[in-house]
Amino acid sequence: MMRRWAILAAALAGFTALPALAQPPAKREAIRIGILSDLSGSFADVAGPGSVVAAQLAAEDFGGRAAGLPVQILSGDHQNRADTGSALARRWFDTEGVDAVVDLPNSAIALAVGEVARTANRVALVTAAVASRLTGEACSPNLIHYALDTWSMSNVPSRALVQAGGTSWFYVTADYAFGHDLEKQSMEAVTRAGGAVLGAVRHPLGTTDFSSVLLQAQASRAKVVALANSQADFINSMKQTSEFGLARRGQRVVGLAVYISDIVSLGLEATQGATVVGSWYWDLNDGTRAFARRFGERMGGRMPTDLQANVYAAVTHFLRAVEASGQSTDGQAVVARMKALPTQDAIFGRGAIRADGRRISPVYVFNVKAPAESRGRYDVYKLEREVPAEEAYRPIDQGGCPLVRGG
Structure with a gap:
């Protein structure tokens, strides 16, 4: 009798465990892009709030959706501290469903956040920091460098x-x-x-x-x-x-x-x-001028810097790669798709991303x-x-x- 109960208990235990094993992963609600910048310090004029606006414009121009999901733009202030920037990026990746971190003025912060993105297998798009190490010995399969380097x-x-x-x-x-x-x-x-x-x-x-x-x-x-x-x-x-x-x-x-x-x-x-x-100037051609006018309407008449234009290009290309791959959670896969696709947008025109993560544009x-x-x-x-x-x-x-x- 005891043996029969043991067998039945084991069978019931296996039966009750099956639904848990078969549960699908949590359904994603949005593609989330975090603009991690210096919002009030020495880099605020060249990146900062203007980078957030550039990302919003890119998401709007893409139609507000990618891979069937709405695109959400978050922003955070790294306060020019590598530990603060790394902690915020880690929290975004681990608990807030952020797929990509963009901007990152200050090379020490960009290098630190690049490593966080590699560990979490998310994406880092460096549109502001200038360290040549980012596509040198510190290059990563999870990182693309858009800004000019030293x-x-x-x-x-x-x-x-x-x-x-x-x-x-x-x-x-x-x-x-x-x-x-x-x-x-x-x-x-x-x-x-x-x-x-x-x-x-x-x-x-x-x-x-x-x-x-x-x-x-x-x-x-x-x-x-x-x-x-x-x-x-x-x-x-x-x-x-x-x-x-x-x-x-x-x-x-x-x-x-x-x-x-x-x-x-x-x-x-x-x-x-x-x-x-x-790498860019607002008065180069009709496309750059049209973008600058829209940007200026939201920024009190300011014209965008080349770093802020980089954000527009990076977000646009990231969303193209997400759309093409149908997912955004595998950072290395998305970056590989970004490298495979030629870059194309209204303000930089056509370009490419090299194997080392270097964006090539005029x-x-x-x-x-x-x-x-x-x-x-x-x-x-x-x-x-x-x-x-x-x-x-x-x-x-x-x-x-x-x-x-x-x-």
Whole structure:
């Protein structure tokens, strides 16, 4: 009798366990994209709230749905701290059903969140950070890099200016890893192009008085003075190059990490004649102007930066890959589909994503207009040259990315 009860109990136990084993996975309710940015700090103008608007516009233009699901845009502030950004991304992935994290100004945060995305097998679309490591030794099957990196920001203007007669260079460099990287890669490009480096001086982060630095730049008699810094450091140093009259004395000033918001903040009187490099500008063609008008309507008349345009392109291409694959939870599969599909959108046109995760699209050399040439506050650039892709990006076999055969 006891044996019969034991057999019956075992059978009932097996029967009651079957429904639990057969339960389908929880039904997904939406495709969720998190814009992880600096919403109120030093990167807020170049990315920040404008990146959220760009993502919303991309989702709307895609029809608001992908793979039969509504698209939702979330936003969060990483406060320029890698631990804060990583914790928020982890929570989004683990408990809030976020499929992709986008934007990520600040390279330390982008590298940290990229690793979180790899561990969770979600997607990281880096549209703002510039570390070349993101497609080098730190490349990931879960990450795509949309923003120009330090290789492009250094090599493109250096080669272009040497070819245009700027054969001697002096560097004003922010004294931390980002500045060192820009300086080193630019110096190497200048030398390869046949130019000469006459000197360099480094300044602490947050310097406000560049007078002694610029006196050394003047004394060098270099044809090109390169500002290997960014944000407030670039603004302060650029303003003082104008006050010192470097351009009037025949020295050409180039900013290696400049965004349109920097030029607008400084004004054309202080920046006219400067050389800058970018991957996008709002006044390039009818498509860029149409996007800029819509963006400006939501941003109080501001025109988008190239980083904010990157967000639009990244979200658009991500949704195309989700639509094509029919799912979004397998980050590596979605990234692989993004690499397989040519990129195509109304503001960048046609491009591609390499095996190392590098987005390939046009790169431009601009000159900053004189005040008399400008028709409005955001009319700041004259196009000097569109750079061929083979010159604009680090060769894929030179980055050390483990995803690249022989890399």
